Amino acid sequence: MSQNHYQILGVAATASAADIKRAYRRLVVQYHPDKHGGDVRYEEQFKAVAVAYGVLGDPDKRATYDFQLTQAARRLDEERRRQQHRPASQHVYGVPMPPPAPLRTRPPAGSRERHYQRIPAEPPRFNGRDWLLTLLFVGGIVLIALTVKTTMDRVSARSNYENGLRAYARGDLGAAYSFLEETLHFRPGYAPALRRHGELELLLQRDPQAARSDFRAALDAADLSVRAKATTYYYLGRSEARLAQPAAAVLSFTKCLALDSTLSTARLARGEVRLLDLHQPAPAEADFTAGLAQRQRAGRLLPWHYLQLRGLARTALHRYADARNDYFDVIRANPNDGRTHFLLGKLAAHTGDSTAACEFYRRAVALGYAFAEMAREGCK
Incomplete structure (x- = not known):
């Protein structure tokens, strides 16, 4: 019997492409005619190896060849079965087949058995198995419908969220708010969209x-990163501060800083609430100092508003020289701020320098700060 391509290469029919390639390389070296002085036998084997690899090395040709092998094996198996079931009168290769075994039959049926009666057809009944299959079918349809709806809602929510982020980035806050509204319509508990929507509720609405x-709601969800969670606590603290809940605001700012201590804005906002709402100048001054130092190390501009507030805190702590330095830093950044001149006048009055106080009050009034008018009346 001639060998098939797998047998020529010496590999199994389930061999991988790498195994076939390795076998081919080994046999090419083994049967190369130059190594055997041009012997015809080795030349024929060398050609057979090349032909076999040409078929098995190509995935498409190999698939076709495997199908042909399967068909040939099936035909051979059918021929063997036909040989095994030939009648006794036939001869196989000139040798008569043995007689078949006698069939075992029952006696002929009697007259009573041959009398057939019509069996009445039973009406179809809906049994428990039928109910179970029906419920499984209906449940499968409902499950598929819910899966499709959930998938489509998530796709729509994701698309609207990305559009909202793009609108937010280019400063179109109205469009961003609309896109985020649509996002939360399709996916109400999506934490990133809730966070951005809350920011617009605070800043725009x-x-x-x-x-x-x-x-x-965003903090109750589980799909926020640590950085995003810290930012959410920061904006939550700002919302609570506007709702006149200073203690809750300080707690939210503290949680924010516990997650990300580099957020100087949260530290400065906590200092503002501590100073103006809770009347705690010492911790407020510490927050202002740490927050402003962080911004300075990052190479960012110092917000003069918080410099002014730190001056207030230091004034309350009787650190007048430090407060004066803060106020003058604010004036250098914003020379036309009447409130800072007024605060310098108050500071001069604390230190007993009434002349300087009156001059600062006069400048504050000239710059449009109306609250300094009453204080200036005491200088007359």
Whole structure:
């Protein structure tokens, strides 16, 4: 019997492409005619190896060849079965087949058995198995429908969220708000969209109550990164500060800083609440100092508003020289700020320098700070 291509290469029919290639390389070296002085036998084997690899090395040709091998094996098996079931009168290769075994039959049926009666057809009944199959079918349809709806809602929510982020980035806050509304319509509990929506509720709609609800819902979800969670606590603290809940705001700012201590804005905002709402100048001054130092190390501009607030805190702590330095830093950044001149006048009055106080009050009034008018009346 001639060998098939797998037998020529010496590999199994399930061999991988790498095994076939390795076998081919080994046999090419083994049967190369140059190594055997041009012997015809080795030349024929060398050609057979090349032909076999040409078929098995190509995935498409190999698939066709495997199919042909399978068909040939099937035909051979059918021929063997036909040989085994030839009648006794036939001869196989000139040798008569043995007689078949006698069939075992029962006696002929009697007259009573040959009398057939019509069996009445039973009406179809819906049994428990039928009910189970029906319920499984209906449940499968419902499950598929819910899966499709959930998938489509997630796709729509993701698309609207990305559009909202792009609108937010280019400063189109109205469009961003609309896209985020659509996102939350399709996926109400999506934390990143809730966070951005809360920011717009706070900054655009000026609704701290709605913003606080969005931020709390976002924090209850589990799909926020640590950085995003810290930012959410920061905006939650700002919402609570606007709702006149300073203690809750300080707690939110503290949680924010516990997650990300580099957020100087949270530290400065906590200092503002501690100073103006809770009347705690010492911790407020510490927050201002740490936050401003972080911004300075990062190479960012120092916000003169917080410099002014640190001056207030230091004044309350009787650190007048440090407070004066802060106020003058603010004036260098914003020379036309009447409030800072007024605060310098108050500071001069604390230190007993009434002449300097009156001069600063006069400058504050000249710059449009109306609250300094009453203080200046005491200089007359």
